[in-house]
Amino acid sequence: MYLLFGYTIMFLLFISHPMGERSNALYFSLTEVEGVLSDCGFDSESCSKKLSSLQKEPGSSVSLESGSQSAMVTHWQDVNSSPEVDGRASINIIVQEVNGVLCAHLTREMQFATEIDCMELIDLWFPVNESDLFKSIEDVFVANRIAHNVTHIEELRKCGNSTDYRVEFNVGARGVAA
Numbered sequence: 001m002y003l004l005f006g007y008t009i010m011f012l013l014f015i016s017h018p019m020g021e022r023s024n025a026l027y028f029s030l031t032e033v034e035g036v037l038s039d040c041g042f043d044s045e046s047c048s049k050k051l052s053s054l055q056k057e058p059g060s061s062v063s064l065e066s067g068s069q070s071a072m073v074t075h076w077q078d079v080n081s082s083p084e085v086d087g088r089a090s091i092n093i094i095v096q097e098v099n100g101v102l103c104a105h106l107t108r109e110m111q112f113a114t115e116i117d118c119m120e121l122i123d124l125w126f127p128v129n130e131s132d133l134f135k136s137i138e139d140v141f142v143a144n145r146i147a148h149n150v151t152h153i154e155e156l157r158k159c160g161n162s163t164d165y166r167v168e169f170n171v172g173a174r175g176v177a178a
Contacts, residue, residue: 011026011028011032011033011054012024012025012073012074012126012127012140013027013033013036013037013073013127014071014073014101014127014129015036015037015040015069015070016069016070016071016100017040017069018069022102022129023129024127024128024129024136026139026140026143030052033051033073034047034048034051037064037071040069041066041067041069042066042069042071043066046064050062050064054073054075060074060075061073061074061075063099063100063101070099070100070101072098072099072127074125074126074127087170088168088170088171089147089168089171090166090167090169091106091146091169092106092156092165092166092167093105093137093164093166093167094162094163094165095133095162095164096162096163097161098125101127102128102129102130103125103128104125104126104128104137104140105125105126126140128140133153134150134153137150137153138150138169141167146169147169147170148169148170149169149170150167150168151170152168153166153167153168154168
């Protein structure tokens with residue numbers, strides 16, 4: 001993990017493979033991301049050019065195409081702070097396709113039972129796996145120290161091509177165990 005003035009730099013990678021298969025993962029360097037993309041058949045040179053812009057701008061995303069597969073990479077800097085109390089919290093998320101990739105978005109309509117400040121997450125879209133939405137959401141929440149674990153995801157409503165969910169999760173005192 002790379003620490004920079006109290007921030008953890010992370011890159012979320014979502015790949016839509018041929019035949020409809022999808023995968024997502026969290027990496028701590030662009031070198032790791034480039035290696036995975038290269039292993040999946042993406043052109044290394046064009047990936048390097050597009051991914052270089054991510055290093056400079058947290059919160060930005062890049063979409064890549066290679067034949068019948070596509071990828072989305074999001075750069076995120078996590079403030080290395082922890083919630084002060086144990087408890088359960090909930091937040092509403094929106095799930096919809098963005099540039100052909102299913103993504104989750106944290107909304108401003110948060111209903112926290114604890115004192116968590118996730119405002120830096122508001123404008124980010126996280127790639128998720130449709131076949132296992134619960135695990136995808138939990139992976140994002142745990143990796144980014146929003147939650148110790150996710151306990152429940154409830155569909156609230158569908159509107160056009162998006163679906164709103166309420167995510168309930170447990171918050172550990174002083175953050176979650178690494």
